[in-house]
Amino acid sequence: GQQVMQIPQYQHVQEGEDFTTYCNSSTTLSNIQWYKQRPGGHPVFLIQLVKSGEVKKQKRLTFQFGEAKKNSSLHITATQTTDVGTYFCAAMNYGGSQGNLIFGKGTKLSVKP
């Protein structure tokens, strides 16, 4: 079945450093969604990417969807302690309208002040 691989599993950074998490699939994706889960909290939707090569920004967060629609990345510039949490990607196979969103295992970000 479809798998969505997220790397790295963990990332420890110093406050002010940049952070990137990657989401990869062996199959072409219809779209990809990104969520953030704070420690002890629930996932919160951040953004959805649909178009090949799409780039979207939310303040210090930059989201990209690969040209081949098989991978995506989330980049945080100058991390802050408020960025702490686990970032998940969720994706669906291209043409898979009957399928379900598959969540990656997430990248857990810790930020040292």
Next chain:
Amino acid sequence: DGGITQSPKYLFRKEGQNVTLSCEQNLNHDAMYWYRQDPGQGLRLIYYSQIVNDFQKGDIAEGYSVSREKKESFPLTVTSAQKNPTAFYLCASSIMKNQPQHFGDGTRLSIL
């Protein structure tokens, strides 16, 4: 204030006991989902429902049951057949299937 409410926040189950987790939403969403989250794991889909009186199994439905008698409500029963029920259970909803999901605060289930 619209949202999803899960209750209880913490739940303890005895051996051989069925327990039911509540999930209510007032977002007027058609689709609702139940996920299980284990430490270091992503979200695994248990059941989902696209419309009232209809639901489908997800990847790990064994030992669980659901109902969708009302649009607002999607309760999950963890049956005694589920041998490893200790986990964090998350309910979510979306306007339509596979659209961005809103999550509840979750229920932590433990075995006594």
